[in-house]
Amino acid sequence: MIPSKQDVAAALERVSPYVHKTPVLSSTLLNEISGASVFFKCDNLQRGGSFKxxxxxxxxxxxxxxxxxxxxxxxxxxxxxxxxxxxxxxxxxxxxxxxxxxxxxxxxxxxxxxxxxxxxxxxxxxxxxxxxxxxxxxxxxxxVHPSDDTQVILGQGTAAMELLEEQPDLDYVVTPVGGGGLVAGSALSAHYFGKDCKTIAGEPLEVDDAYRSMKSGKIESNITINTIADGLKTQLGEMNFPIIMKHVDQIIRVTEDEIISAMKLVYERMKIIIEPSSAVAFAAVLNKKDLFKGKKVGIVISGGNVDLSKLPF
Amino acid sequence: MIPSKQDVAAALERVSPYVHKTPVLSSTLLNEISGASVFFKCDNLQRGGSFKxxxxxxxxxxxxxxxxxxxxxxxxxxxxxxxxxxxxxxxxxxxxxxxxxxxxxxxxxxxxxxxxxxxxxxxxxxxxxxxxxxxxxxxxxxxVHPSDDTQVILGQGTAAMELLEEQPDLDYVVTPVGGGGLVAGSALSAHYFGKDCKTIAGEPLEVDDAYRSMKSGKIESNITINTIADGLKTQLGEMNFPIIMKHVDQIIRVTEDEIISAMKLVYERMKIIIEPSSAVAFAAVLNKKDLFKGKKVGIVISGGNVDLSKLPF
Structure with a gap:
């Protein structure tokens, strides 16, 4: 059921002619703040403004x-x-x-x-x-399901593949988790192509269905959807859940304030426009500084489609 | 007086270990809107948030x-x-x-x-x-003068050098002009390392001292400084003016509305944060569509230091 190394590699070869190889950016100041070496894979600069x-x-x-x-x-x-x-x-x-x-x-x-x-x-x-x-x-x-489709999952994993090509010795790949396509695809890429590289997801505390699903071992739903990270309100799916259970190390939950604060840091210091959902991954890194201290951490910035007249800061 | 090809090449070698090689981005939609193939050299993503x-x-x-x-x-x-x-x-x-x-x-x-x-x-x-x-x-x-110093001019030209390394057959390099360091340095790089690549500057109509200086042949001042492009209010200098006179093809003046409109397009479509001064160069390309039609145009995005709570849109 779980895609093979060959499946993952084939997906990258297949989509490469049609998508941007997005840049990987870093910031000395954000490294200082986080205590880690953070590499941002900027799929907010992708065609259509997201990894999707x-x-x-x-x-x-x-x-x-x-x-x-x-x-x-x-x-x-x-x-x-x-x-x-x-x-x-x-x-x-x-x-x-x-x-x-x-x-x-x-x-x-x-x-x-x-x-x-x-x-x-x-x-x-x-x-x-x-x-x-x-x-x-x-x-x-x-x-074509937005996140619960094996080919979609494999495609979403190509961002982490490209990131690992540039930074082969990452200790962690961190992504947000919503429907589960991105984190599942990234986890496959990290598993097959990283060097003992773990995959971690960030999730808003307000919609922590993925966190609870990993704990319970079955797909849980959200009771409320009270988060600024509007891309992360959906629940996991039958195709991506087994991959997540097997290959995602842990899910770190973050508050709305932490999301907004991480988002503001990225805008001010990296000079890129990211969605609140994308800030969730960096917020997770800032939330668990002890875990990431001194590590090489790749973050997949998932998208930049945001209403600029409604920034939360 | 005017630096040599060797001076320009030496500057790039000298500064490279200390500055980011910033990404060159493009957008299908902005190409459609402008009618040109536009390559944005993103020095808003540079250390310190600008080319300086x-x-x-x-x-x-x-x-x-x-x-x-x-x-x-x-x-x-x-x-x-x-x-x-x-x-x-x-x-x-x-x-x-x-x-x-x-x-x-x-x-x-x-x-x-x-x-x-x-x-x-x-x-x-x-x-x-x-x-x-x-x-x-x-x-x-x-x-160290911010713009009227030969070593500063040579350093500022390295952004265009890097851009030409990635896109060797640019027809135009376009930058904003304020104190004149960036456009003078870029013009040297385009002259020595481009293939018949012309350098053009964009300037706010409200502070068109450089435009008038090129017309009169002597350094003119601004009477008013009523522009959103706060980095472009200064006048040209003794060191960069001869370079500009010799190697800059023309200066295109743009209105405040054109600057804001170009800035908004870049935010919404490229997902990067740029200063109003940086938008002036893209506004110039949109202002003279006939000139740039079908051409390969490199734009140096000069910086991204902006107060996000005061965006003009």
Whole structure:
């Protein structure tokens, strides 16, 4: 069930022509503050503004010619909606994006800009799923889940692969965890291509379903979704959970204040725009300074799609 | 008088161990909007948050051992104050920074953070110059001008050198122009190391002293300084003006609205934090689309030191 080393390597080779090899940045001052040597893999500078183009591209590239002519469909109102639209357009494939009719106009506009066809429906998850199923039925489009799809997971892991190519002796790879695609893919990359490199996830305390899932050994849900990290409200999936159980070392929970404080540090000192979800990983490093002290730590900055008029500082 | 090709190459070799080789980024969407292939050399991601560490480092490295033991002095309340402090600290040299007593506390704090010793005085230029002269006298410190110093100019040109190493066949290098150090250094790099690569500067219409200086053939001053691009209010200098006259192709003037609009595009699409002064160069490219159409254009993003609570959008 768990993808092999060859699967991981093949995904990188497959998506590389279609995604940016994003820069790895560091800051002397943030190293001083954290006590670690931190390397930021900047997928906020990725095409579409997040790492999600990696998984979307890998999933589409694994389709048959016939499947490609019929298009792909997903339900998402976040970064995956944009990423699948953009990846599909790059590969000449039609993308149907099921979005809640309450989604902000700016998010709909971004999907349209990237060539996706929006199918609106009610916000309720069951209705969104039913709408996606109808598109599969009517159009013959292939459903691509934003995080719980093996090809998507493998694609998301390519950011950590590239990071390890530049910094082969990382002690830790740290990512945020939401739906689980990024951390699962990164954990595979670290396991197969790192040198005893552990994978750790940061998660908002307010939506600590992944933390609780690792403790209980089964997929837990969130009761509240009261976090600024709006990309991390979803729960883990059947495909990524076994990978996470096996290859993720631990999940560090952080408060909303810690997220905002880490985000501000990155803006002010690194001069890059990151989403609150991305700040969660750096917040986790700052939260457990003893663990990371003197270590080489790679952080996957997951995205930069944020409303600049609503910065929390 | 004008530095040689060897001088330019030597500066890059000299400063490289002490500065980041900053990434060159591009955006499909900004290429579509501009009609050109635009490569952003991101010195907002440089140490100290601007290109100025390059010139400061080069100037200090050209001092004798005896001069280094006595330190350096400059008057600046902007990026050069931070850059000289940081460069000096890296090289074990004392830096005295003459700043107006009206300078914002945040700027003073940044200089102190980087190890610079602040000497406060009245805002008037003559007093600032006299204060710097006194430090030279009392401490034996060497004065380093923020932009009108040959070694500083050569150091500032290294950003364009690195850009040309990655993109050798640029048609244009575009930078903002304020005191003239960056554009003069970049023009030397483009002249000696480009393939028929022209250098163009962007300048706010509100402070178009460099534009008028190129027209009249003598250094002109600004009457008003009513621009958001606070790094570009100063006038050209005796050292950089001859280089600009000889090697800068033209200066494109842009309005405040054009600056803010270009800045917003870069934030939203490139996910990087840039100063208004840096946006002036991209605004110039958008202002003269016919000139740049289909061309390969390198833009030096000069810095990212900006008050995030006061973004103009």
């Amino acid at each position: 183009i990696r998984g979307a591209t890998n999933a589409i590239l694994q389709l048959s010619e016939e499947q490609r002519t019929k298009g792909v469909v997903t339900h998402s109102s976040g970064n995956f909606a944009q990423a699948l639209s953009l990846a599909a357009r790059s590969l000449g494939v039609k993308a149907y994006i099921v979005m809640p009719d309450t989604a902000p106009e700016v998010k709909k506009a971004a999907v349209r800009d990237y060539g996706g066809e929006i199918v609106e429906c009610e916000t309720v998850l069951s209705v969104r799923e039913a709408t996606a199923a109808r598109i599969q039925e009517e159009k013959g489009a292939t459903f | 560490i390059r010139g400061a480092t080069n100037a200090i490295l050209q001092l004798s051992e005896e001069q280094r033991t006595k330190g350096v002095v400059t008057h600046s309340s902007g990026n050069f104050a931070q850059a000289l402090s940081l460069a000096a600290r890296s090289l074990g040299v004392k830096a005295y920074i003459v700043m107006p007593d009206t300078a914002p506390e945040v700027k003073k704090a940044a200089v102190r953070d980087y190890g610079g010793e602040i000497v406060e005085c009245e805002t008037v230029l003559s007093v600032r110059e006299a204060t710097a002269a006194r430090i030279q006298e009392e401490k034996g410190a060497t004065f």
